[in-house]
Amino acid sequence: MSKLARSTIGLMIVTLLAKILGFSRELVLASVYGTSAYSDAYLIALNIPVVIFATIGGALATTFIPLYFESNNIDGDTRSLKFANNVFNIVMIISIIVALLGIVFTKPLVKLFAVGFRGNTLKTAIDFTRILIPGIIFIGFSNIMTSYLQIKNNFTIPGLISVPYNIIIIISMLVSIKYGPYTMVWGTLIGMISKFLFQVPFAYRNGYKYEAHISLKDEYLRKMVWLVGPVFIGIAVNQINAMIDRTLASVLPEGSISALNYANKLNQFIMAFFITSIAAVIYPMLSKLSSENNKEKFVGTVVKSINSIIILVMPVSVGAIVLATPVVKFLFQRGAFNITATKMTSIALVFYSIGLIGYGLRDILGRVFYSLKDTKTPMINGAMAMIMNIILNLILVKFMGHAGLAFATSISALICIFLLFNSLKKKIGYFGQDKILKTTLKSLASAIVMGIITFFTYKFLIKVLGLSFITEAIALFGSVFIGALVYGILVIILKVEEVNMIIDMINRKLKRKSYIKEKSS
Structure with a gap:
């Protein structure tokens, strides 16, 4: 079995465990709070720190991997470790500043993310957000630790970080039945902190040593700054799309945000199990092959990765469309989650599932460009897809309600992959287009x-x-x-x-x- 296959299968196994717990968390939330004002407020509050710093941290982590390899190949282990500490310390400063600003401007921040919230729902969302905003700091730390471990070919530990995170949140949700919903929010903050702390000892075992070092003159840091802007915008596009969906959903009937969330979580479960596992493993490999200028193996890895996604995701997409209602009913319909909630969630699932293949391939193709140190192409194509998503959102929400928001997201994702494929052809020429097309048609049929x-x-x-x-x-x-x-x-x-x-x-x-x-x- 190849190294790629072994690493991917290993990560799939631990991801399955983590995602089962993550999905159990959603089931507990659905059972305890259903599609209520509390669940809507909690989901908005949880989404804000993720959007703010997952975007920044994700952009830094994405550009960090190829530049670490470049530093290590040219200057050796000591220099690359110094670069890693420089990035870590700068992330620490940025995240603390962002968290403090978030605490000060919580109210306008919540109104930006949920324009339709009023009265007690708005107040609850503000309170919840103020508690969770400090989690931004640990999201940033966690992203860097994850990237470092992946560079060292340790994919298992980053795949497991959601295990303690989800266990802590599930316990806090169950305890909140007796002590109130704020218990759930404090538990979520502790869960965010656990993601970082869980990785630290393993990073040290893989050669990491912390040093209080900051240098703005570092040549690799300057390269990173040059690359990080487009990556930041590219990642932000996805977060902006999600934010726009939630913002428009906040003016729809109560529970629309929760219905979209539960449907999206079902798709994300598949994304994380198959797509994220493959993407996490191939990105360091592609970065290494790119730095070595090994085009033949690079193209071979791209083809295998894309075709693997197509083969695995195509049947899941069709299956989710066909069995949306029974799946949602079986998983969610209990406690506060009633028949109305099942109908709302299943219709959202159908329209999200149409674009499932688009979400997956967009993730893989983005990493292909990043490994080539081309961060502008995914940004431009992502921005075009975002504009299309906004236009479709505004049109479809009038006729289809929250289902229109899910449908717009799917259409924009499919448009984005066509743009990325076209850009990749211009970038490197042949990348196995004929093989990918054959696999797509056979899998679709x-x-x-x-x-x-x-x-x-x-x-x-x-x-x-x-x-x-x-x-x-x-x-x-x-x-x-x-x-x-x-x-x-x-x-x-x-x-x-x-x-x-x-x-x-x-x-x-x-x-x-x-x-x-x-x-x-």
């Missing part, structure tokens, strides 16, 4: 057939088994299993290259085990 069979299988099972929680669960999982089986058979029949590679890899491992057993006997 297989997924459509799978979707039709899955839909009728679910309807048949429900008709035979009847309506109850257990029988609906059997029907849901049964139809998902049949659908997955159909898709797997079809992509094998159609000879999708990456699938054949996986089968060959499994056969080699089975033959190796068989050989070892024969030898030992």
